[in-house]
Amino acid sequence: MLEERWERIVSEVNFAFQPIVNPHTGMVFGFEALLRNYQDAGFESIEALFEAAFRERVLYDVDLELRKKVFIKFVDIRKELQTKNCNFTDTVRVFYNLDTRILDMSEYRPGNTKTILNNLGLDQSILCFDISEKHQIKSFTALRNVLTIYKQQGFCVALDNFGIGFSGFELMYHSEPNIIKIDKQYIRNICFDRKRRLYATQMVKMAHIEGAIVIAEGVESEEDLNIIRQIGCDFAQGFLIARPTVKLKELEFVYKVSVFSADSDKKAASSDAGLIQKYLEKRQPLEINMLVKDLLERFKHDNEAVSIPVVDKFSRPVGIIEERKMKKYVYSLYGKEIVQKHPLARYVTNVPIVDMHQSLGEIIQDFTSYNDIDGIIVADGGIYAGYLSARLLLETIHLKNIETAREENPLTKLPGNNAILNYIEQATKDTANYRMLIYMDLDNFKPFNDRFGFKIGDRAILMIAEQLKEYAKKHNAFIGHIGGDDFFIGTSLANENEVQKHQVLVADILQTFSFAVKAFYEKEERKKGSYTAKDRFGEERVFALLEASAAIINLDAGAIIGNDELGEVFSKLKKESKTADSHMAIHFIRKP
Structure with a gap:
């Protein structure tokens, strides 16, 4: 009292x-x-x-x-x-x-x-x-x-x-x-801070590995909301959605979609979600308030059930119960009689709980971070959707690899045009970040190929491809091979200083390639910067040495561009880059 x-x-x-x-x-x-x-x-x-x-x-x-x-x-x-x-x-x-x-x-x-x-x-x-x-x-x-x-x-x-x-x-x-x-220290302004994003991403992965769901606190802008979706946060809380209120009439059950970016479900459209759905096992879960005797009945009548998902009364996943871990209770003297009336909650094992719309790579990472588990639970919006066993997960990976192999360029093993178009579609909608989109190709490649042959031509293409792969690996960029000697590069950046830094890195790639391919020419040709050869019509002509050029479009955070406009700008920049001393042409699209 x-x-x-x-x-x-x-x-x-x-x-x-x-x-x-x-x-x-x-x-x-x-x-x-x-x-x-x-x-x-x-x-x-x-x-x-x-x-x-x-x-x-x-x-x-x-x-x-x-x-x-x-x-x-x-x-x-x-x-x-x-x-x-x-x-x-x-x-x-x-x-x-x-x-x-x-x-x-x-x-x-x-x-x-x-x-x-x-x-x-x-x-x-x-x-x-x-x-x-x-x-x-x-x-x-x-x-x-x-x-x-x-x-x-x-x-x-x-x-x-x-x-x-x-x-x-x-x-x-x-x-x-x-x-x-x-x-909120890690969420507020996460769209402008790559370190915050890195830390928050690792927290999300660790939580999911432990079978916990993740709430992002302090979401105050649409840009931050986009990022917390991308890194896999399950739920959001913050002033963007609603401020705390003592007036109960102000509370809603569903907050207006207009509060959020129009790009709210871009993960759902990914091919990975389709693959996961295809192989997802609709294994019937047990409710956590049931007793062990209900579990034993299930194991008795379902010979294939080596592990059973457990959910709460509202179908939210909790974990799994594995048959092998129950044997020490069931087969011990009087064990079965003792445990039958125990609640299931005593025997639940945590496993990774992943979202249907996470990428397959993220799901694999969660799975491999856990020791001695049969599979993972898949949820959709926090609600149990199904179970993905280790065997079915391997089949999903195999099918994914086949699809990737069909798409990639046979010479460079880089993603092809469908992957490039998908990246561009997502990148142009990702208004939370600064984005750099680059069209890179080789200048004077046709006469180089005619003179030295296809084998050396392929070597030149592989040289630039390897440089781009190294760049992508270090800076988490996307690299695609359009075909022939044409490439696409895309990356998301935290701020305008990062944009300037990456423009310098692209210039280094161009210069490094230009220096490396000079080894194919004679000493005198390298000195002059040109050589004489016959063109496609059999006429003697002077050709410049092989070099690479880049057309770069920089989009500010918040800037929007349509596909038609993007194509027109790239076409103009490609022509400008061929005649520029730096072999680069750059265009900025600012936030309205």
């Missing part, structure tokens, strides 16, 4: 709610509850309120009353959304910041939260506890034990503000969270 002072404080504070949404559809995944009006209750900050409660040893009781307040408001949110005739479902969660110090308090008792939820007609699976390293954790073993109980009861655990502080990775290791929330 709280003292009158603390009852007054609890009654005076309020909670605002901020939506967490699917970045492709705008559909709400959950709402985070954020404490407000703490100044009216006599505190300078949220932290000051909780510190006072902790000092006075009432933190646990205060926290329980605050939870109750959040849950009551969440019931009101449901009612409000239902009045708008929205298709509100029970899958939507409420995120509540958990002060981990309460877990060490003598007053702490498991089961109180579940009782409060049930009294309000809410299922415990709607609650996700946000934990962070804001306060020192005395015992990770005790924390893990409590969080394991929470998860077995159906609660969700999210690691908040991931990426800041000193022990975030240790906390991730011990808490085994269902959700990772990447701190």
Whole structure:
């Protein structure tokens, strides 16, 4: 029972709610509850309120009353959304910041939260506890034990503000969270900072390997939203979508698509998604609230099921249960009788959970980063879509390799025109980044080929191709072979300084090639910079030495160009590059 002072404080504070949404559809995944009006209750900050409660040893009781307040408001949110005739479902969660110090308090008792939820007609699976390293954790073993109980009861655990502080990775290791929330420090202005993008990308990969889904916090611009989609974040939260509000009427179930870039589903259009869909096994999952006896029945009647996916009651993937790992329980003396009434949650193994629209390369990377697993779970928008076993994954890779081999140039082994067109289509829509598009070809290649023959001509083409491959490897660029002596290069850059840097790198490629091919000519010809040979009509003519030239189109972040305009600009620049001293012609397309 709280003292009158603390009852007054609890009654005076309020909670605002901020939506967490699917970045492709705008559909709400959950709402985070954020404490407000703490100044009216006599505190300078949220932290000051909780510190006072902790000092006075009432933190646990205060926290329980605050939870109750959040849950009551969440019931009101449901009612409000239902009045708008929205298709509100029970899958939507409420995120509540958990002060981990309460877990060490003598007053702490498991089961109180579940009782409060049930009294309000809410299922415990709607609650996700946000934990962070804001306060020192005395015992990770005790924390893990409590969080394991929470998860077995159906609660969700999210690691908040991931990426800041000193022990975030240790906390991730011990808490085994269902959700990772990447701190806004890594998300805000990610479109302009390649280092932020690199760090965030690795966090997403690590989370997916551990079977956790990822929320990007602090999304404040369409450009940042585009990037967090590209790196594989499952959900987004930030001012771009909606600010926290205490006015429940302002909340929606689906946020308008116009808030987002028109290019929201470009990953869905990829050929990889089609391949994955083709080989995806629609293996029937079990719900986590079932008992082991249900699992044993399934294994008994399905001889091919060596592992079974497990989902929560709303079809969100949790992990798998493998038959081989259950044998030590089932075949031990009295083991079967003992474990039959156990909940499945005790025996779930984490596996990579990948999104249907991730690239096959990313999925393979997730799979190979895990030891001793039979396959991976595939989700679509956070909902279970199917299972991809190791065998079927290998078949998918094999088919992908065949398709790639059909497309690539037989001489240089570089992607061909379809891949180039797909890249250009995506790059011109990627308004979040600066983009450099380059058409590179060899000048005077026809007379060179006529004089030295096809074998030497092919060597010259391979020389420039190898330089371009090296550039692509170092700078994560796309290289395509249009045909003959024509190539395409594309890369996304963080800022205009990067654009200038890469223009210098392209100039180096041209100069290096020009110097290398001079070895094919006579000393006197190299000295003059030309040679005499017969043209296609049999007439003696003077030809310049073989060189390479580049037509470069630089698009600012936010700049847009259509395919027809792109073709016209390239055509003009190609002519200009042939006569330029630098063998380069450059055109900038600025943001409107």
